[in-house]
Amino acid sequence: MGMFRLHGLAFILAPYLIAASALPDNAPIPTARPQIEPAGDYSLKHENEVRIPLPTPRPEAAEEKSEPDEPAPLTAEEVSCLADLVELEVEFKVVDPIQGEGQCGVDHPIKVKRLSSGVALDPPGVMTCATALSLENWTRETVEPAVDAIFRDELAAIGNYSTYVCRTRNSQTGAKISEHAKGNAIDIGRFVLEGGRVIEVRSPPLAEFLEKGFLYAIREDACDHFTTVLGPGSDVFHADHFHLDMIQRRNGYRYCK
Template identity: 35%
Template structure:
């Protein structure tokens, strides 16, 4: 009887170990059947020939910039072949995504028009350029408000709005306050506006409409030669 009892006990232990082994195998198989989370792919960086040629211009001008991923935000709003300007030689506020041609043209305008004109007409250096920004997914703003269904060049990071200039002597020259003021500050604004008209395909000032009463609008759209 004792021998039979030991055999029965041994048999139960073997059975329990077998069940435990099966449970472990079952848990192991469940772990391996869990789906792996798919990693989202980053948006591609620009690599077109035109983009490389444009960034070569920025490099030659010793402009610091960061390439931005190509993005389609929907609703007709895109950021393609764009950069973020980090240093154009003059600190500039509120610059976001800009198409590379816009960025290169803006940097050249600041260097070859704004700075020399400030020294000549205002007797001081420009230490800061203030803008209202670049990319915005919106329609064109006309005299009566936005024009529905007509996307602004801002919706393609292809425009920049310039509002004011801060000088080393503490003065602040703004489009809002000084465009119609007369004197040296107005002359300075008129000169850099004329220079912009030679560089950007489209240039709008307070003389265009009320929507631009406080800034210059520069963009790379259109066929060129639109200067108001």
């Protein structure tokens, strides 16, 4: 029985042994199969290396440039005011709208160079038409007659200290917006006469009674043309000039100090 098993096994393996002996000596050796990591080892080895994909950053949006607001159209009052200046032969020109920061700005500013009788505004000033017309009327009706009556001379120029400028009242931090920032104000520091005399806006000594009388008279009458009149004696901010503005108050109240 044992002999049969050996002979039987030899009979079964004989074809394979004959094929192996028939192979040439330089037959290629089969490439070893790569080792594959057990699935269980992967989770242990890489459990702390799981990567979460990050979202792709969005491109920065281009900064949008806001278009400036269009100025409001001229009101009927403004049209009438400009016509009055032309008729009075005030030398001025319409300038571009002013759009300042915050509340600063003038929709329809004009630049005044010379008043009707040839009186120069030195330097020319940017303001609203209403402010220019009040300045013209006050100069023609009050200042020029006072120069003639007191000094027997003619007015040549008005010293413009300030018209439009974007700032707060008296340039103080936290204060309300100034009327200068709306084109509604002018600061006047001197009056120049044809004969060469220069009258500075200040508190003149008693010996200079002509200048004192002149400044007092024109300051009093300024309140008929402007809603705010300040000057020497009002406060420390107006010791060397007249401040004249067109602010609108309740019930038409005027502040002249």
